[in-house]
Amino acid sequence: MNQRLQEKLAILADAAKYDVSCASSGSKRKNTATGLGNATGMGICHTYTQDGRCVSLLKILLTNHCIFDCAYCVSRRSNDIKRAAFTVQEVVDLTMHFYRRNYIEGLFLSSGIFKDVDYTMERLARIAKKLREEHQFNGYIHLKAIPGASDELIHEAGLYADRLSVNLEIPSERSLKKVAPEKDYATAYQPMNFLRERIAGYKAERRSLKKAPTFSPGGQSTQLVIGATPETDQQVLQLADNLYQDQKLKRVYYSGYVPISTDARVPQVDRTPLVRENRLYQADWLLRFYGFKVQEIVDDAHPQLDQEVDPKLAYALRNPEHFPIDVNTADYEWILRVPGIGQKSAGKIISSRRFGKLRREHLRKMGVVWKRAKYFVLTADRDYLHLGYDPDIIRHQVLHGAKQKKMTNQLDLFATPQPLLA
Amino acid sequence: MILTYDGTFDGFLTAVFEGFRLRIPDLRIEGDGPATGDLFAEKSFVETDQGKAGRVRQKLEDLGGKKTSKALYRCFLSEQDDLERVILHTIRRLLTDGGAALNDYRDPLILRLQQIGKQIGREVHRMHAFVRFQETKDGLYVSLIEPDFNVLPLIGNHFRERYPAQDWLIYDVQRHYGLLYDREGMRFTTLTESQHVRLQRDWLTDTEKDYQELWKTYFKAVDIPERRNMKLHVQHVPKRYWKYLIEKV
Numbered sequence: 001m002n003q004r005l006q007e008k009l010a011i012l013a014d015a016a017k018y019d020v021s022c023a024s025s026g027s028k029r030k031n032t033a034t035g036l037g038n039a040t041g042m043g044i045c046h047t048y049t050q051d052g053r054c055v056s057l058l059k060i061l062l063t064n065h066c067i068f069d070c071a072y073c074v075s076r077r078s079n080d081i082k083r084a085a086f087t088v089q090e091v092v093d094l095t096m097h098f099y100r101r102n103y104i105e106g107l108f109l110s111s112g113i114f115k116d117v118d119y120t121m122e123r124l125a126r127i128a129k130k131l132r133e134e135h136q137f138n139g140y141i142h143l144k145a146i147p148g149a150s151d152e153l154i155h156e157a158g159l160y161a162d163r164l165s166v167n168l169e170i171p172s173e174r175s176l177k178k179v180a181p182e183k184d185y186a187t188a189y190q191p192m193n194f195l196r197e198r199i200a201g202y203k204a205e206r207r208s209l210k211k212a213p214t215f216s217p218g219g220q221s222t223q224l225v226i227g228a229t230p231e232t233d234q235q236v237l238q239l240a241d242n243l244y245q246d247q248k249l250k251r252v253y254y255s256g257y258v259p260i261s262t263d264a265r266v267p268q269v270d271r272t273p274l275v276r277e278n279r280l281y282q283a284d285w286l287l288r289f290y291g292f293k294v295q296e297i298v299d300d301a302h303p304q305l306d307q308e309v310d311p312k313l314a315y316a317l318r319n320p321e322h323f324p325i326d327v328n329t330a331d332y333e334w335i336l337r338v339p340g341i342g343q344k345s346a347g348k349i350i351s352s353r354r355f356g357k358l359r360r361e362h363l364r365k366m367g368v369v370w371k372r373a374k375y376f377v378l379t380a381d382r383d384y385l386h387l388g389y390d391p392d393i394i395r396h397q398v399l400h401g402a403k404q405k406k407m408t409n410q411l412d413l414f415a416t417p418q419p420l421l422a
Numbered sequence: 423m424i425l426t427y428d429g430t431f432d433g434f435l436t437a438v439f440e441g442f443r444l445r446i447p448d449l450r451i452e453g454d455g456p457a458t459g460d461l462f463a464e465k466s467f468v469e470t471d472q473g474k475a476g477r478v479r480q481k482l483e484d485l486g487g488k489k490t491s492k493a494l495y496r497c498f499l500s501e502q503d504d505l506e507r508v509i510l511h512t513i514r515r516l517l518t519d520g521g522a523a524l525n526d527y528r529d530p531l532i533l534r535l536q537q538i539g540k541q542i543g544r545e546v547h548r549m550h551a552f553v554r555f556q557e558t559k560d561g562l563y564v565s566l567i568e569p570d571f572n573v574l575p576l577i578g579n580h581f582r583e584r585y586p587a588q589d590w591l592i593y594d595v596q597r598h599y600g601l602l603y604d605r606e607g608m609r610f611t612t613l614t615e616s617q618h619v620r621l622q623r624d625w626l627t628d629t630e631k632d633y634q635e636l637w638k639t640y641f642k643a644v645d646i647p648e649r650r651n652m653k654l655h656v657q658h659v660p661k662r663y664w665k666y667l668i669e670k671v
Contacts, residue, residue, distance in 0.1 A: 101633065258646060
């Protein structure tokens with residue numbers, strides 16, 4: 001009896017894994033005395049896949065049958081793969097039993113489109129409703145808001161879910177048209193706009209009335225597929241920034257395109273652009289938590305992120321006039337801009353310097369990445385030999401180490417050329 | 423002079439109380455473990471006294487709030503060799519600088535306190551993540567753990583809030599005690615010799631075995647082999663925890 005369920009789970013978890021969102025954070029849902037589960041606000045990764053991604057939610061498709069034919073997607077109509085579909089009860093049981101055993105924080109439910117959009121959306125909302133109302137499940141629920149579904153159904157989903165997401169997938173409408181002719185941006189933005197208004201509306205209501213119901217309290221998120229189409233990092237980050245500013249998204253996820261099967265409409269890539277994906281996340285962090293503007297990270301002269309160094313270091317190397325920063329006097333905003341100093345260390349610097357001057361050793365022990373920070377800060381150590389500030393030398397030393405250059409007399413492609421006979 | 427105590431937090435706080443009351447010069451406090459200190463130093467055992475411990479606790483809260491006394495308790499659970507020295511030093515700093523002293527990361531012992539606190543926090547978080555309950559035939563959900571530090575006293579509330587309607591037991595195999603939750607509430611318990619600490623397969627319900635298989639299937643299915651990165655994987659899920667993780671066994 002279990003064999004079929006095993007098989008379905010294998011197929012429908014496999015089909016859902018390219019959606020990289022795994023967050024179980026951002027929602028604080030309290031449990032009831034006889035209920036099951038809660039959302040802690042910070043999120044918990046219960047295990048990690050062998051590629052190092054967090055496993056927090058039971059992430060599955062309701063079905064991988066799909067009427068659409070998007071080139072970047074494994075579940076597209078024209079792809080010859082095994083198809084399966086869960087019943088509503090099966091999803092509910094899996095969620096409850098996994099949760100009871102502390103395997104998961106909750107459910108992430110997406111779906112291929114079968115029959116039509118409303119039919120699919122209705123089932124997603126129904127599962128969430130059943131979990132909440134019949135089973136008193138108070139763990140995390142993330143649902144897809146399917147573009148084209150009626151407002152009533154998306155509204156219903158928002159009442160039971162902690163987070164909703166609409167995936168834009170392709171970072172420009174032109175490319176989207178090419179790889180997914182049945183889709184367009186207007187249809188994707190429509191539920192996003194609807195959600196933005198409802199989320200803001202319910203939040204305002206809760207401020208005046210504590211008992212008011214929640215509506216997608218964890219906000220909404222989206223995903224962009226990177227590397228399947230020719231957009232630059234500048235275009236991707238500009239789009240992400242607009243989504244944060246205008247659509248008030250909680251998260252934009254970047255998914256390095258994994259060439260899942262051959263479709264002539266997407267270019268063939270040998271390898272997932274892992275480094276690029278990583279740099280985009282770093283840049284995204286700078287936008288959200290470090291007070292950077294898009295133009296400070298990428299601009300028309302540098303439309304792609306530097307693959308060799310992280311975007312914060314790249315910024316410092318491009319703007320030597322702002323450095324070094326004196327950690328004993330500078331404002332928090334500027335300490336935060338020093339490569340190798342994160343939010344935590346910046347906070348420690350501010351709170352400790354009230355007790356006395358900070359020296360190099362203090363910074364190192366606090367967790368500042370000295371290897372990078374040392375070129376960009378001044379401390380109370382008078383004896384500190386400053387390098388002078390040549391971005392090319394710093395770049396070389398950060399990448400290849402200061403000592404190595406002296407020990408091996410090798411010619412280096414990236415080094416500043418030295419005259420052979422000095 | 424060295425004061426020793428019975429190894430409990432209240433015992434330690436009593437020793438602190440006596441140390442300050444008697445104005446002992448060069449005060450050192452040690453647990454009741456094997457003697458490591460200086461042979462010629464004078465040692466004296468302090469009997470645990472709830473009243474005195476309570477007064478120290480109250481003083482700590484007056485100085486730096488609940489947050490501070492919690493931070494010291496967490497440090498105490500770390501089982502580190504230098505914890506008495508670190509806590510004693512912190513208390514002295516609290517007396518001179520108030521609660522803000524805990525933010526002076528220039529001070530090596532305060533830094534150490536914060537680092538231990540961070541390690542404890544990480545271990546607590548890991549236990550929130552890595553506890554795996556198994557349903558036994560008498561309806562109890564049991565999980566075995568072997569945490570790096572003695573964090574069992576810190577994780578109960580999380581699980582009580584999450585699983586108020588099921589009976590559960592989280593058992594620290596290494597330290598030989600567990601936390602049991604049932605209709606009567608939450609309490610510590612130690613299993614007798616005859617009660618095996620190893621979960622046996624015939625104790626488990628059939629549903630339990632089914633869902634363990636389903637979980638393993640799920641774990642395999644979400645893997646992306648093209649992106650395999652075992653170094654990162656092991657960094658997030660260190661091998662010492664694998665023993666009790668259903669998906670890794």
